[in-house]
Amino acid sequence: MFKSTTGLCTPSALTNETQPFPTSEEGDLFQSFHCNTSTGFSAAIYGDTVVCVALFGPANYAEAGADCQDKGAYLASVKTSDKYSFLSQVAGNHNVWVGCDDLLQEGTFVWREDGQEVTLIERTNVFDPSDPATDDDLEDCISFQPSHSGLRDDDCSLSQSYVCEMPYG
Structure with a gap:
């Protein structure tokens, strides 16, 4: 067991039908995860x-989304200010596509990763x-642009960089 609050590992009993999983107070289960670095991920x-x-x-929005999907990933979702700050580090000085658009219904922006509509909190943050x-009607896809203070809608046919993301594991 790894206890993230102390940074210490301690032995734990095996789990089975009679021995339940440990509680969060006892520690965090540690699993070995990795990224496929051969396809450029870290x-x-x-x-x-x-x-x-x-x-x-670079690629247009549709090509970027398809390329991420071919790699088993998705265009990055940016729903929190932490994630926005993180994206700015990954993107550097590049304009990059993120996985959000209103292509299905004008004015209703949706995150492609999970199909959820952009919330007011996300719009604000x-x-x-x-x-x-x-x-x-011309700006249906969302991009990160380092020269602005937040995500912006853009013309989907523009060719620019993009960030693919996948769960760590």
Whole structure:
């Protein structure tokens, strides 16, 4: 057992039908995880989350999404300010596509990773104050642009870098 609050490992009983899994007070289960570095991914941490990420491109939004999917990943979702700060480190000075658009219904922006609609909290925390526009037929895809203070909607046909993400494991 690994106890993240102390950084110590201690032996634990095997789990079976009569021995339940340990509680969170007893410690965290440790598993060996990895990223497929042969396809360009590396492990990264933001907040308490570990993910596999890679910067690719350039490509238009559809090509970027398809390439991530071919690699067993998805265009990165950026739902928190921690994740936004993390993305800015990964992207550097590149404009990058993230997995959010309103292609299915104009004005309803959805995260492609899980199909969830962008919330008001997400709009407040990670989007540029003027974006995403809900009535702009030409700018349906979301990108990170280092020169702005948040995610922005953009023309999906533009060719730019993109960040693919997959669960660490």
